[in-house]
Amino acid sequence: MxxxxxxxxxxxxxxxxxxxxxxxxxxxxxxxxxxxxxxxxxxxxxxxxTPQAWTINLQQDMGPRGLMRHCKYSDGRIHTVNATDLCPLTLQGSDSGMGRGKGFLKSDYPDGMTKVCVYDVLGGKNTLRLPATDICPLGADF
Incomplete structure (x- = not known):
């Protein structure tokens, strides 16, 4: 049923x-x-x-050494520019990994008598400036 x-x-x-x-x-x-x-x-x-950006101020122009001028900034690091250029008064920084760590070479380009090597460091960009005749290392510590 x-x-x-x-x-x-x-x-x-x-x-x-x-x-x-x-x-x-x-x-x-x-x-x-x-x-x-x-x-x-x-x-x-x-x-x-989200990554935050801040301004890094020039503390001291350490003068030219060879083909590069060394500039000390408020982040405690020494940045380099071509010896014929003046140190920029400010740089833009970011907190992407606080700029520290192992960097892997992404690209390089000539800049006057020097070469700029661009590295990927924890998702951010860092650069090294070398004499134009040098080869950029594949990895660098920042």
Missing amino acids: PFRRPRNYIGAHPASIWHPATTDALPGLPATTYKTLAIALFAILLPVS
């Missing part, structure tokens, strides 16, 4: 059907509150995770 529903069976009550927009995600708070909290958390963490 097949199963038959009773004559007075109407079906499930519409209020008992689960729907994400009409029910609580957890007891006490509606689902829209959780969406709002997730968006607020994302907005707070977004600026923390």
Whole structure:
């Protein structure tokens, strides 16, 4: 004998059907509150995770040595430019890996009597300036 529903069976009550927009995600708070909290958390963490840039100021022009002029900056590092150029008063720095670590050669290009070697260091760029006749090392520590 097949199963038959009773004559007075109407079906499930519409209020008992689960729907994400009409029910609580957890007891006490509606689902829209959780969406709002997730968006607020994302907005707070977004600026923390983006790289920040700052200005590095010239502290001392150490003068030319050979084909390069050495310039000491407020980040404690010595940068080089062509001997015939002046040291830039400011440089732009970034916190991508704080500029420290092992760098891998990406490219190089001539700049006057010197060669600039561009390295990928933890997703950021660092450069070395060498005499034009030198070969850029495949890896460098920054």
